[in-house]
Amino acid sequence: MFSSNAFAAVSGSLPAGFMQWYVGLMIVAVIVGTVADMIHKGSAKYFFANARKTRAQGKPVNKASIAVKTVAVDVLASGEFCNPRRRVAHLLTMYGFILYVVTTALMVFVYPTAATPTPALVAQLWWLGGLMVMVGGYWFWFFIRVDVAAEGSSPLRLMRADLFILSLLASATLGLLWAWLQASGSAASWLFFGLYLLATTVLFGGVYWSKFAHMFFKPAAAFDKRLAEADGTNMNLPLLSRDDPAQRERHSMELLRNAPMDMGLGIKREAPRHY
Numbered sequence: 615m616f617s618s619n620a621f622a623a624v625s626g627s628l629p630a631g632f633m634q635w636y637v638g639l640m641i642v643a644v645i646v647g648t649v650a651d652m653i654h655k656g657s658a659k660y661f662f663a664n665a666r667k668t669r670a671q672g673k674p675v676n677k678a679s680i681a682v683k684t685v686a687v688d689v690l691a692s693g694e695f696c697n698p699r700r701r702v703a704h705l706l707t708m709y710g711f712i713l714y715v716v717t718t719a720l721m722v723f724v725y726p727t728a729a730t731p732t733p734a735l736v737a738q739l740w741w742l743g744g745l746m747v748m749v750g751g752y753w754f755w756f757f758i759r760v761d762v763a764a765e766g767s768s769p770l771r772l773m774r775a776d777l778f779i780l781s782l783l784a785s786a787t788l789g790l791l792w793a794w795l796q797a798s799g800s801a802a803s804w805l806f807f808g809l810y811l812l813a814t815t816v817l818f819g820g821v822y823w824s825k826f827a828h829m830f831f832k833p834a835a836a837f838d839k840r841l842a843e844a845d846g847t848n849m850n851l852p853l854l855s856r857d858d859p860a861q862r863e864r865h866s867m868e869l870l871r872n873a874p875m876d877m878g879l880g881i882k883r884e885a886p887r888h889y
Contacts, residue, residue: 615797616741619721619732623796624807626727633722636811640818647821648830654822675844681837688836703754707782708829710746713739714786741793747786751779777816778824784813 621633687693692708695701717740725732772780788810795803821827 615794617734617737618793618797619725619737620793620796621718621721622725622727622730622732634726637719637722640814643819644821644826647819648827650822651827673845675841677841680840680844684833684837684840688840689833694832694836697758700754700758703750703758706746706750707754708750710743710748710750710786711782713743714747714789715743717743741790744786744790747782748790751783751786755779755783774823775825777820778826778828781813781817781820781824785810785817788813 625633692701692704695704717736720736721732721740724730725736788806792803792806792810795806817824817826
């Protein structure tokens, strides 16, 4: 079971090239959704405009070394997370998703039928990737996310921002259940195959409405932050003072209008629980 290609096994009962066309369509959906999200939010326009504005004021830096550090620390090791549990859950989900997607593409495009035997390792890595997504994703969903761990909300409370993680978990869970039922010869495998396609379509087709595109934006944001710290442009922020009437009046609570600007920083003495 763990060494067989579920996509090859089902190919004989589907129109020729069905899965290849489906995966290709999902790739197009991700590209279109990401571009639409960038246009809607204006994130790319702001990012490049801000970079042009501030870089002229900064000192020369080695951008290559900063890029390498960004990839090594912020991307590959999820260094942004202070909470070790949150970091481990994110790493499990991230690397599991990469394994899951890459091995799916290999099984669909390189080993699409029984006539092209799939190496056992490829199928096993597909199972491993799906299981890693499930462990990291369910761990995050039920025990780590901020509204559950820090605010006491029910893990069953749903928001639009949850579309990405829920569709990802549904795709991985239903995909593995489908493969298991298919290997067992169960007639229910076709039902789960349909549900798997539905969940996967929501995952990749819902990029515009979900947090899917964060995997493209966050590395760029992390690089820009490190670049600003290195060239000194992060020091160009305006100084806040209670002597400024505008700063005093921006608080709706009377007791905060004359409070020191650094009030509340004592929270940093507490162990981070949600980020």
